[in-house]
Amino acid sequence: MPQLNPAPWLSTMVLVWLSLGVMHQKVKLFQNIYPTTMCCGAPRPPWPWPW
Amino acid sequence: MIPNLFEIFATPYLLKVPLMWLAVMAPAMIIFSPSQHLVTGRYILLKKWTMKQFIKQIMSPLPTHGYKWAALFTALMITLTSINMISLLPHTFTPTAQLALTMALAFPLWLATVVIGLLKKTTRSLAHFLPEGSPTPLIPALVVVETISLLIRPMALGVRLAANLTAGHLLLQLMALAVIHLPTPMWPATVAVATTLMLLTILEVAVGLIQAYVFVLLLSLYLQENI
Numbered sequence: 001m002p003q004l005n006p007a008p009w010l011s012t013m014v015l016v017w018l019s020l021g022v023m024h025q026k027v028k029l030f031q032n033i034y035p036t037t038m039c040c041g042a043p044r045p046p047w048p049w050p051w
Numbered sequence: 052m053i054p055n056l057f058e059i060f061a062t063p064y065l066l067k068v069p070l071m072w073l074a075v076m077a078p079a080m081i082i083f084s085p086s087q088h089l090v091t092g093r094y095i096l097l098k099k100w101t102m103k104q105f106i107k108q109i110m111s112p113l114p115t116h117g118y119k120w121a122a123l124f125t126a127l128m129i130t131l132t133s134i135n136m137i138s139l140l141p142h143t144f145t146p147t148a149q150l151a152l153t154m155a156l157a158f159p160l161w162l163a164t165v166v167i168g169l170l171k172k173t174t175r176s177l178a179h180f181l182p183e184g185s186p187t188p189l190i191p192a193l194v195v196v197e198t199i200s201l202l203i204r205p206m207a208l209g210v211r212l213a214a215n216l217t218a219g220h221l222l223l224q225l226m227a228l229a230v231i232h233l234p235t236p237m238w239p240a241t242v243a244v245a246t247t248l249m250l251l252t253i254l255e256v257a258v259g260l261i262q263a264y265v266f267v268l269l270l271s272l273y274l275q276e277n278i
Binding site: 008009011012013015016017018019020022023024026027028029030031 | 062069071072075076078079080082083084098102122123125126127129130146149151152155156159
């Protein structure tokens with residue numbers, strides 16, 4: 001039966017960069033949606049608060 | 052029969068699928084998932100604040116045109132920190148203890164900083180091979196030493212992270228085995244070892260965070276030299 005993972009080190013290398021790429025895109029998306037502000041962020045919405 | 056302590060670092064398999072794949076992809080799947088809320092809340096505020104503090108700390112020594120690396124460094128820090136923290140849970144696997152993972156990150160990123168330096172500021176990059184104020188008779192030897200120092204950087208970067216994680220987890224495994232196998236009449240020794248085990252776990256949390264930070268910090272320093 002052929003091995004699913006013939007080169008474990010190669011799959012690890014590919015996967016870690018894939019993981020890093022996904023995380024990179026998520027960080028960029030997060031920064032676009034919620035730009036970092038100097039103070040406390042957007043004001044609270046009117047009642048009822050979701051938290 | 053002497054147990055093989057390094058078995059904990061072997062990749063577990065489930066139905067011939069290596070679980071290393073899940074362990075490496077887990078942080079990217081869990082953290083920073085898209086939210087349905089556009090209005091900031093405490094959790095998003097905490098993430099924003101953490102990211103801002105980290106980016107300010109790492110990127111302030113860099114010039115403005117180096118800021119495009121901020122997202123990559125943040126992503127790298129979050130990935131490494133979360134992998135290290137997840138690996139501290141019982142019965143989990145430590146992906147960052149594998150040289151394949153750490154070298155896969157260290158070598159290309161170091162190479163990128165060197166290539167950027169050689170392409171954009173060739174003279175200044177090559178000037179790093181000779182520190183300022185070196186005595187003239189020592190110049191040939193110093194150039195050789197600095198070249199070796201440069202070439203050893205990716206190895207040091209990768210091996211530092213892997214070795215620290217491996218050593219810590221191995222120590223935890225040893226202490227846990229001691230707690231399990233010590234005989235009942237030696238209960239004071241068991242209590243002492245169990246206390247040490249708890250303190251060591253706290254240390255391992257710190258080591259995981261610090262080693263991830265050191266990895267990214269050193270990369271930013273290498274970038275600072277070359278950008």
